Amino acid sequence: MWRAAIFLAIFAALQGWYSTAARGTWIERLVIDQITVKSAATLIQYFDPDTGVLPIGSRLQAPGGGINIINGCEGIDVLFLMVAAMLVAPISIKARLVGIALGALVVLALNQVRVIGLFYAYRINRDLFDMLHGVVAPLLLIVAVAGCFLLWLNWHTTADRALKTST
Numbered sequence: 109m110w111r112a113a114i115f116l117a118i119f120a121a122l123q124g125w126y127s128t129a130a131r132g133t134w135i136e137r138l139v140i141d142q143i144t145v146k147s148a149a150t151l152i153q154y155f156d157p158d159t160g161v162l163p164i165g166s167r168l169q170a171p172g173g174g175i176n177i178i179n180g181c182e183g184i185d186v187l188f189l190m191v192a193a194m195l196v197a198p199i200s201i202k203a204r205l206v207g208i209a210l211g212a213l214v215v216l217a218l219n220q221v222r223v224i225g226l227f228y229a230y231r232i233n234r235d236l237f238d239m240l241h242g243v244v245a246p247l248l249l250i251v252a253v254a255g256c257f258l259l260w261l262n263w264h265t266t267a268d269r270a271l272k273t274s275t
Contacts, residue, residue, distance in 0.1 A: 111196045118192040126184055136179070140166045143216070144182045148223045161227070168223070173231045175223075183219030186253050187212060193257050199264040207260045214256050218249055 149163035161170040168174045190211040194204045222245045229237040
């Protein structure tokens, strides 16, 4: 029970910090404009150069429509969920830190897939975009990251048990 309370406290602290101290700063611009938008535009340009997509601030802009990435669309909330879970997990400090680093990469990659999918959905069908944006994509992102966390946790708790029984 105490782990759940600490998890919630860590998540709330990270969210509170990001939504107050980081909002409107270079940190927010880095996360949204550079890491999220520019990366997504680069991937779209590489795989589908005919779209003519351009990263303009927080916007993926292209002929035929584009999307604006705002707070909540950059995946930071899911990253904070994963970080909080790793910090309270009953695994070694090293496993936690490596898990946070690898988990951040997983969140980034999955969120890029989500953003690019939403970009195309918006251009093709606005109703599909609304459904994906509002319910499906956020839920899938959370479930996928939770699954990765559980795999990591299982792997490390199993390895720790095996190490303890062999010594």
